Amino acid sequence: MDDDDIPTLIETDEVSAAQGPEKTVPLTIICGFLGAGKSTLIRRILSEKHGYRIAVIMNDFGDTADIEAKTINVSSAEDPTDTSEEILELANGCLCCSIKDTGVAAIEKLMQRKGAFDHILLETTGLADPGPIASLFWQNEEFSAGLGHYIHLDGVVCMVDAVFGRQQLEEDHSVDGVGESLRQIACADVVLLNKTDLVSAAQAAELEHLIAQVNPAVVIHRTVQGNIDLKNIMGIDAYSSKSKALASDSVGHAHHHAGEPCDEHCDDVGHKHPHHYELRGISSLQVSVPVLSQEAYDRLDEWIRTLLWEGRLPEDSAVGPQRVTVLRCKGIFQTSTGTTYVLQGVRSLYEISPAIDDSDFGLESGKLVFIGKGLDETIRHSLMRVLG
Numbered sequence: 001m002d003d004d005d006i007p008t009l010i011e012t013d014e015v016s017a018a019q020g021p022e023k024t025v026p027l028t029i030i031c032g033f034l035g036a037g038k039s040t041l042i043r044r045i046l047s048e049k050h051g052y053r054i055a056v057i058m059n060d061f062g063d064t065a066d067i068e069a070k071t072i073n074v075s076s077a078e079d080p081t082d083t084s085e086e087i088l089e090l091a092n093g094c095l096c097c098s099i100k101d102t103g104v105a106a107i108e109k110l111m112q113r114k115g116a117f118d119h120i121l122l123e124t125t126g127l128a129d130p131g132p133i134a135s136l137f138w139q140n141e142e143f144s145a146g147l148g149h150y151i152h153l154d155g156v157v158c159m160v161d162a163v164f165g166r167q168q169l170e171e172d173h174s175v176d177g178v179g180e181s182l183r184q185i186a187c188a189d190v191v192l193l194n195k196t197d198l199v200s201a202a203q204a205a206e207l208e209h210l211i212a213q214v215n216p217a218v219v220i221h222r223t224v225q226g227n228i229d230l231k232n233i234m235g236i237d238a239y240s241s242k243s244k245a246l247a248s249d250s251v252g253h254a255h256h257h258a259g260e261p262c263d264e265h266c267d268d269v270g271h272k273h274p275h276h277y278e279l280r281g282i283s284s285l286q287v288s289v290p291v292l293s294q295e296a297y298d299r300l301d302e303w304i305r306t307l308l309w310e311g312r313l314p315e316d317s318a319v320g321p322q323r324v325t326v327l328r329c330k331g332i333f334q335t336s337t338g339t340t341y342v343l344q345g346v347r348s349l350y351e352i353s354p355a356i357d358d359s360d361f362g363l364e365s366g367k368l369v370f371i372g373k374g375l376d377e378t379i380r381h382s383l384m385r386v387l388g
């Protein structure tokens, strides 16, 4: 085409179709025990030079008042007297936003500055259960029709106090006998075992073991003063259909102890052993999955649906009491057609979708993990029957 030729105009829809879907901003939920070091981690992120433009949404600015802010905006352009949302723009390019309302409202506000950041960290209070918060940003109609066009849930990171973590897990039982600290671990994709400068290596290993018993799918990193390479907590894609995130160690007893051997409780070098461990009713169920026929796939889908939606097994009476509560599930398996599927679930929400990248997946690697309440041996046997 000559420079003088009139270019053919194309519809904007065609332009965006040609450019592919708009890239969504990843959102990571940071939860953690009271005093575990969440603010310390966030203060680092907001003040260090790391090259990422991160928007951090936190409960209040109290602890970050000492961070040098380039500008302090009262962010409501329409009503300058409205101070209900504040956004701090920090020297290292990050944004810091306080939550006075719900996380969703704060994020909608932030999205007006789209382009100014490339990752969102949402800090919850020490007493928050991250499950309901995660489900706000994943697989629900309201989210898909609105914010889901702009952001996607990347993962849940839980900070655990290496000194008091065990005590907190064992003592805290604020909601129906199951403490928030247990729910936080059950729902986490990554645990930062912080304050490891204050405990011995053996004590840290013991707590890691306890955490991995509650949640065998979690990846654990030891930290001091929240010092962690950000690639371990951002861009982890824990809710995606990428098989890479599930096929490897990340499902099944994955704990990273910086080159140190596993502790004396763990007698399986390959880290493939099924655990059945229960802490105040919360336990995990982990099974290997063979290549599934179409019938077995359909049975499995029905089994998961009945378990997650109705809290019972398909063979139970439909009117009985709910016997199971699933807080988180993940899995990967293959069907006889050669398709690799990924299961992702938070509470009653779940999806089974074809893996985006199944090149790393081996036939030996099929597995399912459920974390929740009431996952006893009868549930395991029922699942084994379904899998054939």
Ligand SMILES: Nc1nc2c(ncn2[C@@H]2O[C@H](COP(=O)(O)OP(=O)(O)OP(=O)(O)O)[C@@H](O)[C@H]2O)c(=O)[nH]1
Pocket (backbone or CB within 6 Å): 032, 033, 034, 035, 036, 037, 038, 039, 040, 041, 125, 126, 194, 195, 196, 197, 198, 223, 224, 225, 226
């Ligand atoms: N020794 C030691 N102290 C730490 C470490 N990380 C944080 N602290 C201290 O622990 C205390 C609590 O840390 P915060 O970062 O305020 O914890 P938090 O999780 O934000 O606390 P809440 O918001 O109350 O839940 C502070 O005095 C920190 O300086 C660590 O790795 N080692």
